Amino acid sequence: MSWEVVIGLEVHVQLNTQSKIFCNCPTRYGAEPNRHTCPVCLALPGALPVLNAAAVDKAIAFGLAVGAEIHQRSVFARKNYFYPDLPKGYQISQYEIPIVGRGQLALTLADGTEKIVGITRAHLEEDAGKSLHEAFSAETGIDLNRAGTPLLEIVSEPDMRSPAEAVAYLKKLHALVRYLDISDGNMQEGSFRCDANVSLRRPGEPFGTRAEIKNLNSFRFLEKAIEYEMERQQDLLESGAEVVQETRLFDANKGETRSMRSKEEANDYRYFPDPDLLPLVLEPAQIEAVRASLPELPDARKRRFMEQYALPAYDAGVLTSSRALADYYEVVAEGVDAKLAANWIMGDLLGALNRSNGEIESCPVPAEQMRRLLQRIEDQTISGKIAKDVFEVLFEKGEDVDTIIERKGLRQITDVEAITKLIDAVLAKNPGQVADYRSGKEKLFGFFVGQVMKASQGKANPEQLNRLLRERLDNPS
Amino acid sequence: MELHDHGLADLRRLLQRKEISAVELTTVFLQRIQSLDSQLQSFITLNEEGALASARRADEQRAAGSVAPLLGLPIAHKDIFSTRGLRTTCGSRMLENYVPPFDATVVERLEQAGTVVLGKLNMDEFAMGSSNETSHYGAVRNPWDTRLVPGGSSGGSAAAVAAGLAPAATGTDTGGSIRQPAAFCGITGLKPTYGRVSRYGMIAFASSLDQAGPMARSAEDCALLMDAMAGHDPRDSTSHPRAAGEFSAGLQRPVQGLRIGVAEEFFIDGLDTQVADLVRAAIAQLEDMGARIVPIHLPHNAVAVSAYYVLAPAEASSNLARFDGVRYGHRSRDVDNLQELYLQSRFEGFGAEVRRRILIGTYVLSAGYYDAYYLKAQKVRSLIREDFRRAFAEVDLIAGPTTPTAAFALGAKREDPVSMYLADIYTIAVNLAGIPALNLPCGFTREGLPVGMQLMGNYFADELLLAVGHAYQQSTSWHRQRPNLAEVQR
Numbered sequence: 005m006s007w008e009v010v011i012g013l014e015v016h017v018q019l020n021t022q023s024k025i026f027c028n029c030p031t032r033y034g035a036e037p038n039r040h041t042c043p044v045c046l047a048l049p050g051a052l053p054v055l056n057a058a059a060v061d062k063a064i065a066f067g068l069a070v071g072a073e074i075h076q077r078s079v080f081a082r083k084n085y086f087y088p089d090l091p092k093g094y095q096i097s098q099y100e101i102p103i104v105g106r107g108q109l110a111l112t113l114a115d116g117t118e119k120i121v122g123i124t125r126a127h128l129e130e131d132a133g134k135s136l137h138e139a140f141s142a143e144t145g146i147d148l149n150r151a152g153t154p155l156l157e158i159v160s161e162p163d164m165r166s167p168a169e170a171v172a173y174l175k176k177l178h179a180l181v182r183y184l185d186i187s188d189g190n191m192q193e194g195s196f197r198c199d200a201n202v203s204l205r206r207p208g209e210p211f212g213t214r215a216e217i218k219n220l221n222s223f224r225f226l227e228k229a230i231e232y233e234m235e236r237q238q239d240l241l242e243s244g245a246e247v248v249q250e251t252r253l254f255d256a257n258k259g260e261t262r263s264m265r266s267k268e269e270a271n272d273y274r275y276f277p278d279p280d281l282l283p284l285v286l287e288p289a290q291i292e293a294v295r296a297s298l299p300e301l302p303d304a305r306k307r308r309f310m311e312q313y314a315l316p317a318y319d320a321g322v323l324t325s326s327r328a329l330a331d332y333y334e335v336v337a338e339g340v341d342a343k344l345a346a347n348w349i350m351g352d353l354l355g356a357l358n359r360s361n362g363e364i365e366s367c368p369v370p371a372e373q374m375r376r377l378l379q380r381i382e383d384q385t386i387s388g389k390i391a392k393d394v395f396e397v398l399f400e401k402g403e404d405v406d407t408i409i410e411r412k413g414l415r416q417i418t419d420v421e422a423i424t425k426l427i428d429a430v431l432a433k434n435p436g437q438v439a440d441y442r443s444g445k446e447k448l449f450g451f452f453v454g455q456v457m458k459a460s461q462g463k464a465n466p467e468q469l470n471r472l473l474r475e476r477l478d479n480p481s
Numbered sequence: 482m483e484l485h486d487h488g489l490a491d492l493r494r495l496l497q498r499k500e501i502s503a504v505e506l507t508t509v510f511l512q513r514i515q516s517l518d519s520q521l522q523s524f525i526t527l528n529e530e531g532a533l534a535s536a537r538r539a540d541e542q543r544a545a546g547s548v549a550p551l552l553g554l555p556i557a558h559k560d561i562f563s564t565r566g567l568r569t570t571c572g573s574r575m576l577e578n579y580v581p582p583f584d585a586t587v588v589e590r591l592e593q594a595g596t597v598v599l600g601k602l603n604m605d606e607f608a609m610g611s612s613n614e615t616s617h618y619g620a621v622r623n624p625w626d627t628r629l630v631p632g633g634s635s636g637g638s639a640a641a642v643a644a645g646l647a648p649a650a651t652g653t654d655t656g657g658s659i660r661q662p663a664a665f666c667g668i669t670g671l672k673p674t675y676g677r678v679s680r681y682g683m684i685a686f687a688s689s690l691d692q693a694g695p696m697a698r699s700a701e702d703c704a705l706l707m708d709a710m711a712g713h714d715p716r717d718s719t720s721h722p723r724a725a726g727e728f729s730a731g732l733q734r735p736v737q738g739l740r741i742g743v744a745e746e747f748f749i750d751g752l753d754t755q756v757a758d759l760v761r762a763a764i765a766q767l768e769d770m771g772a773r774i775v776p777i778h779l780p781h782n783a784v785a786v787s788a789y790y791v792l793a794p795a796e797a798s799s800n801l802a803r804f805d806g807v808r809y810g811h812r813s814r815d816v817d818n819l820q821e822l823y824l825q826s827r828f829e830g831f832g833a834e835v836r837r838r839i840l841i842g843t844y845v846l847s848a849g850y851y852d853a854y855y856l857k858a859q860k861v862r863s864l865i866r867e868d869f870r871r872a873f874a875e876v877d878l879i880a881g882p883t884t885p886t887a888a889f890a891l892g893a894k895r896e897d898p899v900s901m902y903l904a905d906i907y908t909i910a911v912n913l914a915g916i917p918a919l920n921l922p923c924g925f926t927r928e929g930l931p932v933g934m935q936l937m938g939n940y941f942a943d944e945l946l947l948a949v950g951h952a953y954q955q956s957t958s959w960h961r962q963r964p965n966l967a968e969v970q971r
Contacts, residue, residue: 046808050563050682051681052681093803274848
């Protein structure tokens, strides 16, 4: 009998507010250490927190997007523990009553089936600073620029049953927060971090003991860590040992997880309501205002793409997988054939981005140029084949489509006389093949097309070429 | 009468009439502190240069036509308020060398009103104490008898004002820390409604209980300070939107017809008979002035101290976690690892009473004890609020003793924390409910020690309390009595 893996994820999403959650310091990444600090986020004696309303609106937006109940009254609590990059000696978080209650996220799996993953809750909290060990010998540097950055911690139900499902969930969540513009989702910079709770059981039996894996900052690491953890736990269980409830760290270099602390060593955080902050009470009007300002969400957009652009479900799914890509597509598809646009973006553009490790957000080909390129195919200025060459230049150098076509002389030859001239020259040069063709060797048609196209340096309009060539061959003058 | 015997209101008139200058006045108090404070130890840090500079500025501003309400009046701040560029120790070794880069809102508001800051006043370490003996900077002495404690935690404030080293001072009150030392030193002190005075920049002891207030020679002087101190502060989330008030303007309200509640629960075993007699006499005086005395009950007052010593340490244990030796404050030198850095820095930086309360607070918040202690204490807190709600449905004010005894001897309770905690038995319920209360000097024991009457009011009755206090002080002279420091010098 096989093992079934049970996975639940806790995702920390850095909210992209201008200022920190409890003070006015900027949240910008990459400043000189401790530049973005003030008495509040340095936890100087007497400093007090004041809640940033923008962070609250972003949490509400997330809750509405996953169909969750927004709690009209939620409570900030102190999570007490000592750590050098935690300036107050406690983290302000939400414990018993979070702002966002139960919701759900629908995933489309690789085989096309839909899977619903429950969201237990999402709560607001502040991020800690960073301990810096490099560049110090026998000392640790503390950078508190990140201390107080708003986080939304999103906790899922233990609903996922494979590493692939966990990755699909995380990707969906990642796309969603970017759609909602509540986070930049930058995983390298730590704006979107994930902890995974993983356990094994025999199907149908109660949940097994879980291990919590920390420090997963890419989709691939999540997948690798769960796979490693499944093997580790399976070995333990099958050798008659027990899985210990503990926190484990994923080592990306070795591709394995190792124990960080056991349940017994876990902190007693001594949560209690933060007396410096009143309970957060939301007026229904505030929630409705956020609802009214929500953008079109991924699932709705996918449905619209299928209807409005007559795209297959797969195409619509790929194109709406990120808000930036969907926006890009819609600019391109405005004025050219929708399917042509989909093919080019999903094939050539995403392929090129993939090869160069680029993102659609920083795509070197503006959507307007992409549309122009496809328009030039449609108006027969260039052929689809030539367009591939133009695209390459466009992607590498980022010039204007028409400039490239003109400068390189790639404009398609659509002049009947010019094409006829080329055809006549090729036929005159190959009398033997002409005779063979006319005596029934029709396969040679391709040979003539190739020769003429070559003579035109690929610029002859393929349809015209076909038609004129056939006329000439079939009706000898 | 000498200059230092005057209260704020008198001195303000003298300044306004230009009979004295702010520099002269400031010099008088600075010299007095220098010559007398060695007996009292009421100041931790003197701000001599800063005070004279702002006094000069005040005189210039007055010459230029400024009418800032407290222009040129010297005061001193309890050393719990952050003062930009001026050392702020909170009575602790932990902050021996800490100089804040910002002003507390209270400091800022009083500065905007024109006050001159003489210095920072001694206090129990992190405001934890009722005798001012837990200060790292030495115990403060009671100016009426230097063998006695001044009360605490705002003991430096009370002693300095009583001894005429400052005409008025700021204090803070978490369980009685303004009212109890005011009673022991014979001055007037107001614990305002929670939320009327900003807590920003005031070093937190127990956030849900802490409230800053004025300590002065009279209710009238307290009102002058409250005009400046109270007001909404967007930097303090617990600051009330309607925090501001017209305290001085409201002083003339008559006592006639007011219903004053007296809880029999106050007059129990443990209340010194001299204190009981003097407070009853003061209540009779209010009755003579036209108030109607109404017997009331506050059945949960008896458990207030127990609930307080769960809730206040719980909050304190968390509030004081920031003193970890990492960013500022005391850091132990000889440590090998992070754990030792925390343990040693905190062990060396905090005194015994602070450590005791951190331990209690950590314990009551721990998994498995939270419900039995913290949650239960919160329920008691609700019952106490309910007691007051019911009482204030029938009366306008509640009167009783501020303390069970007059000032006690230095060292008398130092080794017995529970008897020390019971010194606040009459003041603590007020903080748990968040209501305002005022200490008024109401007589002297046969030993010549001041005794205080406490008036409690409903939420936002701060103005009413000061008005009744003012009326009482118009017809009594207890608040005008001054200790003779030269005489007590033995």
